[in-house]
Amino acid sequence: MYRSAREQDVSALCELWCQSFGMSAENAQRILTEVAELENVYLAEEEGQIVSVLAAIPVTMQQLPGVYFYGAVTKEEWRHKGKMAGLLEYTKQQQTLKGKRYGVVIPRSQQAALFWKKQKFVPYVRLRRVDRSIRRNLWAQANFDSITAARLGQLREKYAPNAVFLPKNGLVAEILAMYSHGATTVETDKGYGIFFEKGDILEFTELFAQSDYEAQLLLEAARERTGLEKAQILLAENGEICLGEGQIEEYALACFWAVQSPSSDGYMRLMLD
DSSP states (O other): OEEEOOGGGHHHHHHHHHHHHOOOHHHHHHIIIIIIOGGGEEEEEETTEEEEEEEEEEEEETTEEEEEEEEEEEOGGGTTSSHHHHHHHHHHHHHHHTTOOEEEEOOSSHHHHHHHHHTTOEEEEEEEEEEEEOOOOTTOOOEESOOOHHHHHHHHHHHOTTBEEOOHHHHHHHHHHHHHTTOEEEEETTEEEEEEEETTEEEEEEEEESSHHHHHHHHHHHHHHHOOOEEEEEEETTOSTTTTOSEEEEEEEEEESSSOOOSSOOBOOOSOO
16 A cells, blocks of 8 residues: 555654664654655555655756655565555656656665666766866965855856755755765855865865866865865766866666656756765
8 A cells, every 4th residue: 555654654764764774863854754744755555564665855957846756765575576666656646746747866776776767767967076186275265164055055046057956944954964964165256165074085075166267266275274185076967167077977867757858967966865
């Protein structure tokens, strides 16, 4: 039997997500009840037990309403029996009735990617991983740790209008998680970045700027703040920064069931993953 989640299911759902994904109970409950909201969390039941769960978090992309499929998991003893495929089909039907036209997903493994591709999801977002050395620039200036959830939304609209946007509560949850895990944000009036210090490397999980030169200034400001001389940057596949450089990585898949697939490449990042 398939159905949407209810308040009395939250404890069991949190336990399942915590065991499967290693997230905290607090974070699991926040995503279930505040970001996705229970009416958009769907379950498969057998013998009175929850055996599969799938959240359909509302998102927009170029003003088109869709869903971000998140937290897909089936209990081990019920796997390979079609439970998640059936739950996905039920979820798509329910979300279509709510006006949603497509779904996106970030597979957690190659095996998961194979499952989604069998469900007619196709590659939609690819990223480039670029390694850069950063030169000294004592004059490089930027604002640090000033990006709020509202500000991140504004920056995304400016630099990545083709991005998939989480709802407001989702952006707040992402920003809280990002800073709690040690992220630093750097911003000028011509670009921004989000990075973590990992050993002797600055790992930029997001970087946008008006030009290569402005991006380099952001990197130099980050070096002056941290003293680290190397950066590894994840960039939009066809973004103008470091164009043609780096190794391409498949990141997200999409299925457009009630609207034509956009002609331009999409962008997703910082999606509660």
